[in-house]
Amino acid sequence: MALTRENVAYIAHLARLAVSEREAADYVVKLSRILDLVDQLRQVDTAGIAPMAHPLPMAQRLRPDAVTETDRREDIQRNAPQAAEGLYLVPRVIE
Amino acid sequence: MERQTIAALGRALRAREVSSRELASAALEHIARLDGALNSFITVTADQALTAADAADRRLARGEGGPLTGIPFAWKDIFCTRGVRTTCGSKMLANFVAPYDAAAVERLHAAGIVSIGKTNMDEFAMGSSNETSWFGPVHNPWDLERSPGGSSGGSAAAVAAGLISAASGTDTGGSIRQPAALVGITGFKPSYGRVSRYGMIAFASSLDQAGVLTLTAEDAALLIEAMAGFDDRDSTSANLPVPAYATDIGKSLAGRRIGVPPEFFEPGLDGECGARVREALAVLESLGAQVVEVSLPHLSLSVPTYYIVAPAEASSNLARFDGVRFGHRAEGATSLEDLYKKSRQEGFGPEVRRRLMTGTYVLSAGYFDAYYLQAQKARELIAADFRAAFAKVDVIAGPTAPTPAFRLGEKTDDPVQMYLNDIYTIAVNLAGLPGISVPCGFARGLPVGLQLIGPAFGESAVLNVAHQYQLATDWHSKAPPEAPLVAAVAAKGRSR
16 A cells, blocks of 8 residues: 555654655655555455464463562663753753 | 584583683684674673683683583673673664663573673664664675675674674574574574563564574574573563473484475575575485475465564564663754654664554554454464474474575665565564574575474474484585685775
8 A cells, every 4th residue: 555745744753753854755665665565464364363462372470569679770870861860851841 | 713613612611621711812802803894793892701701710610510601602782781782783772781681691691601792783683684783784704795684693694704603693583593594504593482581672572582593503402491491570481391402402303204385485485595405305304304295375474464563563662762761862852752753763773763664554543453453363374374284293394595695785775675585484483483594505605594493382393303404414514714804804904
């Protein structure tokens, strides 16, 4: 199926990507080609087939509700682009 | 230089014929001397390696330690390594220092492995040629103008060229087996759930599985025996005992039933590659195995199914990269949404962005049933084909990749052509099965891989057939010549 520029702009917004004009034009072609590939599946008869979410026939395990992690905030925040006083800094959200 | 298996190195270490420090120093020297031609490493951790080697030597001197104690090893840069930069081949994580070790890293370190560094890979493991890495493509040591395959291309090239005897990889759609085939080494992916995914940067959570790239199936058995096992921190870790793979590989092939699906030999397969695989099947027959035809009628659905399931899961997993808590942050953002969008646009490369777009689309309102749900049903059809086949045979055999190594740049303009390169490996991930690629000869001077696939948690059968094949053949010991690498490094030095 062929995508339009409007489709591409909407998907880019959902994916939180700042797609450029030139790239959007490229997506119209290449994503449409990928969709042509995956569209082959529409012809397949899957009536009555149970969807397979993942390979193991298992139920989700539960663990006891106990604290298992130690406080490593400083250690972990060393990877933050901008942090101060234990908080992550971002551009102002509320004027 | 001479390539050595970890089985042989382990024996030499325990006999005190060589020290771990000597092996680590040799690996570091090989990397310094030759990796300029390959670009197989992103980060080399020389100091940590020598410290770990000395610790291993002290254990060995006390008569302690096991088969892996003191063996140098490299990690695909998708495994978190505490205190060491872990990039996943992406600008997004170019400065990320992992605050913890992946479970696989913990386990091999406990077994005495000496980590030498982190290998190059396709960005977030999304690629089949190692060309999507932010750190540049890896070159195939058999022909430096060709791709080593991907996404574990750095691990593959490093082992093939003898920089290191073994390295880890991850396999979401063929990312261990295909590069192993393209550089002429052994690449083993255990069943989904066998090795903990904890600390392995996620691509597609229902498909991702850790494994190894080695010179032999015996080495793969030794490593996976130590890496595998239940881990509470991975919600899909299999709570099953780990068989003694390194012992099981010794069994005779007499009476083993090997299934060959005609769907693996359709026109897309290069004629010479097909011939090499058929010759390998004849070798297995001569060892007492019985080769029978089995059918995988839905195999052709694998590529379209994968290119819905994997991007969908990736678009969800990679939502965590927002420029706030870790990873790349764009300058000059005016709002929080602007920060997200610019950071992600700048931090991810073109192929990752393309897959995030695809995944977001197939999960979006109005399309979920037509794409994602339909793909999950097709996935069940593919898995059911394998279950039916494994009622009749112990192992399924076929080619690993449709062609030998292709040229760098040859497929980068057409994502669909690149995706079709994974046609024989992807179904194995969709069904969650173990698979191995072993070298089985050459086509036009380039290595060809034989793929062996087992039933879920049937790693022993796969490793057994691969090992017995390697006892009867010597394709796995064919090393690429070193001279072109030396010349390429020298030429680079001159052009500087």
